[in-house]
Amino acid sequence: MSKAEIFEKLEEIFRDVFDDESLQIGERTTAADVDGWDSLSHIMLLSAIEDEFDIKFDMKAVQGLQDVGAMADLIGELL
Numbered sequence: 001m002s003k004a005e006i007f008e009k010l011e012e013i014f015r016d017v018f019d020d021e022s023l024q025i026g027e028r029t030t031a032a033d034v035d036g037w038d039s040l041s042h043i044m045l046l047s048a049i050e051d052e053f054d055i056k057f058d059m060k061a062v063q064g065l066q067d068v069g070a071m072a073d074l075i076g077e078l079l
Helices: 003-017 039-053 059-063 068-078
Strands: none
Touching: 003 039, 003 068, 039 068
């Protein structure tokens, strides 16, 4: 799966979790850029991503993620 395809799916997940159909994410998007991205929504987001991509995150790896681009890279590695 290409990084563009991963981003396409991620954007759908973000829009669903944050209930915002106009939400757009990019390589450098962080929690500070998304209204409502707190610790609870972060857990919901990770769970939805794991379900959609049929992967399981290592919590140590997730803690080190700096932005959505790094998250997409990690997803690519796990696929």
